[in-house]
Amino acid sequence: MKILVINGPNLNMLGVREPEIYGTNSYASLCAFIEASAAAFGIECSLFQSNYEGAIVERIQQAYGAEDAIVINPAAYTHTSVAILDALKAVSLPAVEVHISAVDERESFRRVSYAGMACEKKIAGLGFEGYREALRYLAERYGGK
Ligand code: DQA
Secondary structure, three states: EEEEEEEEOHHHHHHOOOOHHHHOOHHHHHHHHHHHHHHOOOEEEEEEEEOEEEEEEEHHHHHHOOOOOOEEEEHHHHHHOOOHHHHHHHOOHHHHHHHOOOHHOOOHHHHHHOOOHOEEEEEEEOOHHHHHHHHHHHHHHHHHH
16 A cells, blocks of 8 residues: 655744644654554555645655555644645545644644545644554554455
C-alpha cells in the first residue's frame, strides 16, 4: 500500500518553533519516525512538506491514481483552506488528519478544520505518535486492497 504523508506550513521548523507545544524533535526526526513506522506496517510512504497552499494542493492532485491514501497535517491551513479541502475531495482517497498538538484544547479558531471535512479520522494531541496511529489505521482498513 502506498501512502502520501503531507505536512503543512511551519512544520519544517519543528524542534525550534514553540517547543513547549510541539516538542524539541526536528522535522527530520519526524520524517525518520514516519518512515520507520510505515516500514513496520509494510507501507510504502512518500513524504511531502510545504509552506505553500498551492504546492500542497498540487501534491494532493498528484496522488490521484498514484497513491492509495493520505495522511495530512495541514498545520495552519487546516483552519483556513477550502482549496486543500476541495483537493482532498477531488482525489477522493481515504485520508486521516493528524495534529501534533491537542488542537481542540487550544484557541477556538483551531477547532475549525476544513481539511477534516474530507478526512475519515482525526488524531490530535499525540505528538509524533499520531502519525503512526494514522498509518496503522489506514493499513488495517485499506492495506488488503
Ligand atoms: C498543528 C496545529 C495547527 O493549529 C497549527 O497551526 C500548526 C500545527 C499541529 O500539528 O498541532 O501549525 O497542525
